[in-house]
Amino acid sequence: MEAVAKLRNYPTSPRRMRLLADEIRGMDVEKALALLDFHPQHSATPLGKLLKSAISNWEQKNSGASAADAALIVKTIYVDGARMIKRLRPAPQGRAYRVRKRSNHVTIIVDTKN
Template identity: 45%
Template sequence: MVESKAKLKNLRISSKKVRLVADAIRGMDVVAALAKLPITFKKSSPVIEKLLKSAVANAIDKHGVKEEDLKIKSIVVNKAMDLKRWKPAAFGRAHPFRKASSHVEIVLETKEGVKVTTKKKVKEEIETVDLTKTDQKPKSKSDDKKTSDGSSKKSFKEAITGAVKNKSNVKKG
């Protein structure tokens, strides 16, 4: 069984509200969860859908698994830090309130009976070059500035200085 994770930190929605959507898709097939989330009318639904798509993309990229072969192993919603704010009240007073945040983590796994082929990392062979022996002449600056049709290409600065030196090329109005 292959696992894939995706995390979202400091989501500016209360963890209690996010858990409502998380409980609805916990343990589901990924395809079914992605079908259910757009029709769930909660503020956290599109955010969890995006996080689930990220976890699926991680599984496809790292392990070469198909989207149909994945299911949600766990989805954890934890409380994050609160932003403490003040609301103006009567007679110059202020009442405190907090803006809650949450952390969300989704763990996907492959379904039972699905074979996974892991990608092998291939080490590239690096060719070493001996820099002490140089049989070639260094190229001049004009050799580097050739275009594909063989004409020489000048930089903007060279073109301007050449035009100033050759004022006869410029027509007077």
């Protein structure tokens, strides 16, 4: 039985978050947590917390079964674009450049290997 966890409106670009999501897709959850703990990218911290949340959701759904015994994997992970905050930055000759501060939504689904 699979479990889902969602991270909404995290303020980093979806492209940066997809780089990490692609690394852990299909990986064993213990291995994915170890990779995210030591990854230098700043988005690895909230992604690790989200993965722990998905594992906890799986344990709750399966009446307290241990995730270590079940050999969970990251079945699905995807990153979607979220709200975009638009700001203006001064430019030469009285003009203005638009700065788009992007954010994203991440969804993780964990399930057993079978």
